Amino acid sequence: MDYIFEGLKNAFKMIVGLDRQVISIALVSIKVSTLSIILATGLGVPVGFYVALKDFWGKTAVVIILNTLLALPTVLIGLLVYSFLSRQGPLGTLGLLYTPWAMVIGQSILAFPIVAALSLSATQGVDKRVKKTALTLGANAWQTGLAILAEGRFAIFAAIIAGFGRVFTEVGISMMVGGNIQGYTRNITTAVALETGKGEFSLGIALGIILLMVALPVNILFYCFQRKKS
């Protein structure tokens, strides 16, 4: 047990002392995950919104596929992105493998079905009368869509937060396509895995605490939005 307490003590020292290595690793995580969630939101929210509101051939299949993708393992996404970005892959010439951009691509793929499926559910949860009310007050299709989006904004925001939580804590994609390069693609989760393997518990625990420190305000925000909605 002593090594755990020792690790905790050192972890707090590193955080309070703004250890350069810890800060660098945390920044990689924050930058990559933020960019990923922005991309996933840009694509996922409109897709969820469209599928929820439009009737089209194959809609049920799309919903089933989106829900299935929620359970997509990160290593599978890592493998997929790796195969595309590796030197022999179709996008190998871009030279993106083992860069933060490769991690962004992988994490966006991971977050997309989460944001899309939860946005779909959020949009379906909006009162059906919103559409009718907006239309009868003179709104066009675009303005009606905005009215529905506005009424479902808290649930859609919750979908984005859920996506962020998922990408921020994933390790498979970052390890496979980021390469865990120190000062470049090493993020919190890959660093924790590496340091634990090396027996360096202090750094691992410090990074774990930072992970929780980011997750906590995000969840407080999520709770506030949920409360506002109810």
Place this chain on the structure above:
Amino acid sequence: MEKPVLKVENLSRSYKDGFTLEIPSLEFQEGKSYVLFGPNGAGKTTLLNLLAFLDFPQEGKVLFKEKEIVPYNSNLASLRKKVTLVMQDPYLFEGSVIQNLYYGLKLRSLRFNEVEEKIEDTLNMLSLWGLRNRDVQTLSGGERQKLALARAIILDVEVLLLDEPTPHLDEICTAFIEEFINNIVTNRSSQTLIMATHNLEQAHRLSKEIIFLQDGRVQFISPKKGRNKVK
């Protein structure tokens, strides 16, 4: 001869539950008030939805000022700015009373002064001025109904459709809304008002032209007029 503002020709609209609305011919003249009377499930709401261009017939036509209304018409949104429907169980957007009134005006790109004036007048007309900044979630049933009515009235539309405007309201609130509707009929000579109710006494209090619907068909129109006669 007056041209009808809304006209229905050989209309047929069926639903999965087996209900079918069939109306061979029906006209609504500009500036007049009409009551659609009938029991629950008679087709009043279905007809109002068709007249508000929120739904479309499978057969036959709905005409607005002699022009047929078809789905996916690029002009549909601007047509809907001329006809508005207050639903039986109206939805109020999240926010304050004023924000709800502002929604339809914002879509019409009115000038700020005009918007302010309209909001103030409408709130006073419906005794809602004191509630202007209240969150709609905190309003009573009667206040919500008044606000839904105010949100439609403020738009100065050509045709105002009201679907059961006083459901589950107390007598005082019902009397207030009925008086308000009668004032609209008296003061807005160019506005056509079509209201649905299942209350015969209310139907008589609000209009002389009562269209009796049952089982998706117009049974008779009171008083009988040649142009409204069911063919």
